[in-house]
Amino acid sequence: MSLQPEKRTLILLRHSMMPQNAQYNSATMIDYQDQPILEVTGLNIFYGSFQAVRDVSFAVKPGEIFGLLGPNGAGKTSTLSAIEGLLKPQSGRIMVAGFDSARNPLHVRAVLGVQLQATSFQSELTVLEILQLYAGIYGVPMSKERISGIMKDISLEGAESRRFGQLSGGQQQRVSLVIAIIHEPRLVLLDEPTTGLDPQSRRKLWERMEAMREKGHGLLLTTHSMEEAESVCDRIGIVDHGRIIAIDTPQALIEKHRDDPEVISASRRGKITLEDVFIGLTGRSIRS
Amino acid sequence: MQITIPATSTVMKSLLRADLITQWRNRRSLILILLVPVIVLISWKGIVDKMGGPFALSNCITIGLVAIGLMGYSNSVARDREKAVFQRLRVAPLPSWTIMASRLIVQLAMVLLVTIAVFVGGYYFDKITISPTGYVFSFLAALIGGALYLSLGQVIVGLIRNPETVNSTSRLVYFVFIMVGMFGELGVLGKEIGTAVHWSPYGTVKTILSASMEPATWTSTTTWALLMTILYTIVLAGIGIRKFQWNAR
Ligand SMILES: Nc1ncnc2c1ncn2[C@@H]1O[C@H](COP(=O)(O)OP(=O)(O)OP(=O)(O)O)[C@@H](O)[C@H]1O
Numbered sequence: 001m002s003l004q005p006e007k008r009t010l011i012l013l014r015h016s017m018m019p020q021n022a023q024y025n026s027a028t029m030i031d032y033q034d035q036p037i038l039e040v041t042g043l044n045i046f047y048g049s050f051q052a053v054r055d056v057s058f059a060v061k062p063g064e065i066f067g068l069l070g071p072n073g074a075g076k077t078s079t080l081s082a083i084e085g086l087l088k089p090q091s092g093r094i095m096v097a098g099f100d101s102a103r104n105p106l107h108v109r110a111v112l113g114v115q116l117q118a119t120s121f122q123s124e125l126t127v128l129e130i131l132q133l134y135a136g137i138y139g140v141p142m143s144k145e146r147i148s149g150i151m152k153d154i155s156l157e158g159a160e161s162r163r164f165g166q167l168s169g170g171q172q173q174r175v176s177l178v179i180a181i182i183h184e185p186r187l188v189l190l191d192e193p194t195t196g197l198d199p200q201s202r203r204k205l206w207e208r209m210e211a212m213r214e215k216g217h218g219l220l221l222t223t224h225s226m227e228e229a230e231s232v233c234d235r236i237g238i239v240d241h242g243r244i245i246a247i248d249t250p251q252a253l254i255e256k257h258r259d260d261p262e263v264i265s266a267s268r269r270g271k272i273t274l275e276d277v278f279i280g281l282t283g284r285s286i287r288s
Numbered sequence: 289m290q291i292t293i294p295a296t297s298t299v300m301k302s303l304l305r306a307d308l309i310t311q312w313r314n315r316r317s318l319i320l321i322l323l324v325p326v327i328v329l330i331s332w333k334g335i336v337d338k339m340g341g342p343f344a345l346s347n348c349i350t351i352g353l354v355a356i357g358l359m360g361y362s363n364s365v366a367r368d369r370e371k372a373v374f375q376r377l378r379v380a381p382l383p384s385w386t387i388m389a390s391r392l393i394v395q396l397a398m399v400l401l402v403t404i405a406v407f408v409g410g411y412y413f414d415k416i417t418i419s420p421t422g423y424v425f426s427f428l429a430a431l432i433g434g435a436l437y438l439s440l441g442q443v444i445v446g447l448i449r450n451p452e453t454v455n456s457t458s459r460l461v462y463f464v465f466i467m468v469g470m471f472g473e474l475g476v477l478g479k480e481i482g483t484a485v486h487w488s489p490y491g492t493v494k495t496i497l498s499a500s501m502e503p504a505t506w507t508s509t510t511t512w513a514l515l516m517t518i519l520y521t522i523v524l525a526g527i528g529i530r531k532f533q534w535n536a537r
């Protein structure tokens with residue numbers, strides 16, 4: 001997907017307004033915006049002798065929301081873990097903002113914002129303390145105004161001193177999302193960010209993701225929600241048994257597969273949806 | 289393209305602050321670590337008269353050190369690993385060793401705190417005082433002994449993933465250490481066991497601690513105990529670090 005001229009101006013404007021602590025400068029941004037922010041080539045991941053990811057290749061551009069869809073155990077989290085540097089792939093190349101993840105892991109992590117699938121913060125710490133911890137780790141100054149701005153943004157005003165462990169699942173999710181983007185990362189990885197959120201929070205999150213896209217950030221998310229994939233993702237990749245079996249815009253995928261017999265037999269009300277395509281392509285059986 | 293990676297010192301400061309707060313809020317482990325040694329000290333009034341102040345103090349400090357490594361450190365590491373706390377930190381631009389270094393520094397601070405608590409308790413309840421050099425050497429010995437039990441805790445989290453299993457294992461080892469250690473040293477369990485305990489990780493730490501309190505009593509046997517303590521630490525830390533996995537699965 002290439003950026004339209006309006007979006008380009010927006011990115012430049014945005015980056016000239018970036019604070020000193022931003023992890024990148026505005027001048028170099030122009031050269032990169034048509035280059036993928038993430039490029040995964042020939043990724044293979046094994047756990048012992050079990051191969052979880054097979055020859056996966058895809059790219060995410062700045063200003064694009066890319067969704068990874070796939071049944072349980074398809075290899076989505078494993079793929080993200082390799083990009084994050086949490087596990088070492090047996091082979092393949094991962095480039096983030098021009099940095100090779102094997103050679104410059106710290107540079108890659110400085111450009112990455114991550115929300116993991118699991119909880120991930122000490123339950124004894126308060127929301128404020130978690131914000132301060134990660135602001136320190138990413139080198140982002142935290143003023144009082146900035147903190148109250150963040151708290152308002154995630155609708156947790158006045159909850160600064162609540163322990164993370166005392167928050168509800170959805171509230172924890174919102175904290176973990178805001179930590180993921182605390183340093184304005186150029187590439188954001190979200191592993192099932194809307195699982196467990198109420199419809200209000202989900203809509204809010206979509207809006208936030210779209211706002212990030214407008215600013216030129218690249219987003220890679222995994223989801224089990226076809227509705228989410230259709231309404232926010234620019235492109236999706238369908239993963240099954242560790243392999244990417246289809247990659248395109250949601251609309252194009254539906255168009256391309258609407259006449260497949262498996263897809264037609266999966267459709268429930270005569271109208272072909274993305275879910276029908278998904279089931280048609282990945283099969284009906286539930287994964288072990 | 290220019291990318292700023294925060295300085296390691298800034299990262300360490302943030303980590304330390306969070307780890308200190310977490311330790312402070314963990315009241316149960318705090319009480320277990322600080323209070324149990326002092327309670328033992330109080331209940332040992334008779335033994336102080338018979339075996340001397342340094343014997344009682346060194347035993348109580350050792351109990352505290354064992355609790356730090358086994359109950360405090362290993363459990364918090366196992367729990368945070370399960371909740372992906374480490375994984376979240378590791379996807380930030382920091383070297384992985386800073387995560388563990390910060391935790392260990394907090395634990396070493398706990399070692400000093402336990403030592404102080406036992407000294408204060410000893411003075412307050414049993415009027416035990418030792419020479420100024422004795423205090424200085426004791427703190428050093430406590431740090432060395434603390435390192436041994438932290439590496440023992442590291443072995444447990446290195447070999448066991450499940451936090452519940454880590455919890456029950458460390459409790460069991462803690463209990464065995466304290467019981468066999470205390471009674472073995474008192475000679476209740478017979479001579480052979482007494483000797484074995486003397487050269488066990490419990491005995492060597494106790495030996496260097498009690499000799500540190502009275503530097504004049506330091507002998508070649510104490511030096512051997514010190515060397516054994518260091519050897520235990522290196523071996524256990526080696527195993528514990530090599531086997532350690534950051535992820536919960
Ligand atoms: N640490 C591990 N050790 C062994 N096998 C693993 C490990 N992590 C994942 N797997 C296996 O690898 C496969 C892919 O797992 P992964 O977590 O990437 O799937 P996923 O697509 O994220 O699934 P879900 O939608 O359920 O989150 C699964 O079969 C899983 O059992």
Ligand SMILES: [Mg+2]
Pocket residue numbers: 076077078117191
């Ligand atoms: Mg997953």
